Amino acid sequence: MWQLPPAATMRQRFLSFLASTEPAPKPRGSHLRPPSASLAASATMSRNQVVIKATPVGPAEAHYTQYTIICSQPGSYQWWVAFRRYSEFVTFRKQCSKALKGVQKSDHAQALSPFTDSLVALGRCPFPPKHFIVDDAEILAERKAGLAIFVEHVLSSYDDARRLVTMLGVAQRGLVEAWLRLATAFLVVPPDARTSRRRHTTLCAADAVCSICLGSIDDKGDDDKRSAGAVFETKCHHHYHRKCILPWLEKTQTCPMCRHRVVSGRWY
Known part of the structure; x- marks a missing residue:
């Protein structure tokens, strides 16, 4: 069961983000670079900035790594923080794959083709593999880089879905809205950032x-x-x-x- 870290720990991570501009570590392998045909070319991608930080949690016998997701949208001056474990990233990715299959089988598949393309690109996004050894510095660097790319793609798909849902009929928007709720819960997107508009x-x-x-x-x-x-x-x-x-x-x-x-x- 995922639990929030102590308040002191959350405060320290929060302050570290505000006071520093530390770049995300370089990936271990070139397979983590987004392909040129992926959503990296999307205009929304350039407006999303993601930093992932890893923190060991718990005693040695029950140790796990918690990832702090720091998202910002320079165009709207919005930023927020979420906390997730690697297993939660894996679960969310599977849920996105399940959502894609639901859209492809839907009676409104043709009208939802832009959303389908977005989810397909998200599924092709490089994702750090699972390891059966203790998370060492190399694994953490690989995951932080890969998960940051993945979250950037999620945010791009999120913005695209937000725009698409306004152009769909009531009967067509159900699957898109369901995925938006899923992504909102996973990234803990605050209400002000959901509008994706500069204020x-x-x-x-x-x-x-x-x-x-x-x-x-x-x-x-x-x-x-x-x-x-x-x-x-x-x-x-x-x-x-x-x-x-x-x-x-x-x-x-x-x-x-x-x-x-x-x-x-x-x-x-």
């Missing part, structure tokens, strides 16, 4: 000041005064300077203004 925030007078340092937050995007990503907006729509909120989150994962838990949000 510009208008700061009110109260939010124009960082409540931590009481300094002003300039929303005009003056590149000479503020670099991209210098301001954070929490899910509760409060805004802080990056340099101010990071030290705060080292102590607690709550919003300084309203005390809501901070596990996702956007930067600009």
Whole structure:
């Protein structure tokens, strides 16, 4: 049974992501590179950025590796975090294969052909193999690289399915909506990110000041005064300077203004 890691562990991983720009490790073999004909050529692929981090969990006799999935959509300034084990990736991949067979046998297969193509490409995406030995550094590097590519393809298929479902009739969209629910649950996609649309925030007078340092937050995007990503907006729509909120989150994962838990949000 999958369980959430301790709050302190989640906080540390969360802060590590915010404070670093560590690139994903290179794959062990060339078989992990996405083929040129795959969804890697899709426009939606370029808008999704995925980082996978691996953490050993549990005592030596019951050890397993937990993968932290950090997803971001630069076009919409959305990001979120999910936690999964390798076996859960395998299960989800099988569920996608089952969904593909259901679509191919459907009475609406012709209308759903774009969705079929998307799932076929997802099934062809390189996937790290299962190993029967303890996860060593080489295996972890291979899996982190391969799973990141897989999640990027899932997000591309997700965006494509979201667009397609708006063009389908009520009788045709059932299978697409079922897969969207499946992918949403697996990646723990927050509501704001599901719309895949860029949202510009208008700061009110109260939010124009960082409540931590009481300094002003300039929303005009003056590149000479503020670099991209210098301001954070929490899910509760409060805004802080990056340099101010990071030290705060080292102590607690709550919003300084309203005390809501901070596990996702956007930067600009």
